[in-house]
Amino acid sequence: xxxxxxxxxxxxxxxxxxxxxxxxxxxxxxxxxxxxxxxxxxxxxxxxxxxxxxxxxxxxxxxxxxxxxxxxxxxxxxxxxxxxxxxxxxxxxxxxxxxxxxxxxxxxxxxx
Amino acid sequence: xxxxxxxxxxxxxxxxxxxxxxxxxxxxxxxxxxxxxxxxxxxxxxxxxxxxxxxxxxxxxxxxxxxxxxxxxxxxxxxxxxxxxxxxxxxxxxxxxxxxxxxxxxxxxx
Numbered sequence: 001x002x003x004x005x006x007x008x009x010x011x012x013x014x015x016x017x018x019x020x021x022x023x024x025x026x027x028x029x030x031x032x033x034x035x036x037x038x039x040x041x042x043x044x045x046x047x048x049x050x051x052x053x054x055x056x057x058x059x060x061x062x063x064x065x066x067x068x069x070x071x072x073x074x075x076x077x078x079x080x081x082x083x084x085x086x087x088x089x090x091x092x093x094x095x096x097x098x099x100x101x102x103x104x105x106x107x108x109x110x111x112x
Numbered sequence: 113x114x115x116x117x118x119x120x121x122x123x124x125x126x127x128x129x130x131x132x133x134x135x136x137x138x139x140x141x142x143x144x145x146x147x148x149x150x151x152x153x154x155x156x157x158x159x160x161x162x163x164x165x166x167x168x169x170x171x172x173x174x175x176x177x178x179x180x181x182x183x184x185x186x187x188x189x190x191x192x193x194x195x196x197x198x199x200x201x202x203x204x205x206x207x208x209x210x211x212x213x214x215x216x217x218x219x220x221x222x
Contacts, residue, residue, distance in 0.1 A: 033209070043155070043198065045209040056208040089153050101145065101210065103155040 002026045006092050006104035014112055016081050021107045023075045023092030032075045033093040033101070034067065036060070043091070049075065082111045115139065115206070116213035118199050124219045131186040133216045135199030138180065145210065146173050146184050147198040155198070158184070189220045 005024045013019050025032050034046040047067055048056045054067065066078045075094075079086055092104040117136045125131050135144070146158040159166050159173040161182070166173050170189075175182040186193055199213040 031208075035210075037153075042214045043200070043212040045211070048208045050208075058209070091155060098143070100157050100160040102157065103147075105152075105154045108153070 002102075004092055004094055004102050004104035006090075006107050008107060009105065010108045010110070012110045012112065013082055015084055019079050019082055019109060021077045021079075021090050021092075021109070023077075023094075023104055024073055025075055025092065025094030026102055027073070029094035029096055029099075029102070031055075031095045031097065032067075032069070033095075034077045035091045035093065036088040037091065037106075038085075038088045046077070046090075079109075082109075084111050087111045114214070115211050116199055116201055118197075118213040118216050120216060121214065122217045122219075124221065125189050127190055127220055127222045129189050129220075131189050131193075131218065131220075133184045133197050133199075133218070135182045135184070135213055136180060137182075137199075137201045137203075139201075139203045139205045141177075141180075141201045141203045143202045144175055144182050145200045145202070146182075147200060149196040149198060149215065151195075158197075186218075191220045191222050194219050 007022045032049040035043050037043045045058050047061045064080045068076050087110050089106045089108050091106045093101045095101045119134045143162045145160050148156045148158050161175050170187045172185040196215040196217050198215045200210040
């Protein structure tokens with residue numbers, strides 16, 4: 001069964017460093033999403049991506065964040081200068097139009 | 113303001129019990145998702161529905177569009193059902209994104 005994969009599973013970084021979180025969506029899916037979940041809180045939408053551009057972003061997704069689909073298979077989330085409050089679980093998801101969302105296993109980001 | 117409300121927040125049940133988790137939302141939606149999150153953190157989609165009822169094994173999900181309410185039922189609950197159950201809605205009023213409830217923490221004791 002096809003699945004969404006994410007790497008790394010856990011990333012530890014120093015405040016101010018750049019991190020890139022990677023996702024491989026399901027191959028025939030067209031919409032891609034990043035969500036985050038701060039420990040003990042609910043899942044929050046960050047950004048959606050369709051047809052090689054951002055289609056929607058939340059107020060969390062400021063200039064420190066960017067997304068890219070560099071090669072037609074990977075979908076990346078970059079945080080340019082991490083802050084302590086960026087520590088969270090980051091989930092990637094993909095879907096067909098109007099379809100069920102398939103989530104990756106998540107990357108736990110810890111900013112020290 | 114919580115656009116998606118779930119109840120109860122916490123639920124402890126004995127193995128074999130019938131369980132109901134509720135979800136209410138405030139806007140017109142195109143789809144409602146029930147998700148399961150295990151202690152390791154991964155999220156699995158259980159159902160996506162826009163009307164009526166869906167069943168998969170011991171899980172049943174219903175939705176009442178007019179009342180803006182959905183329920184997830186688990187029959188013959190088992191300790192392996194212990195997880196966080198999350199309701200999320202997709203609405204054009206929220207843009208192209210899911211809006212999530214806070215989740216219901218379910219613990220099933222043997």
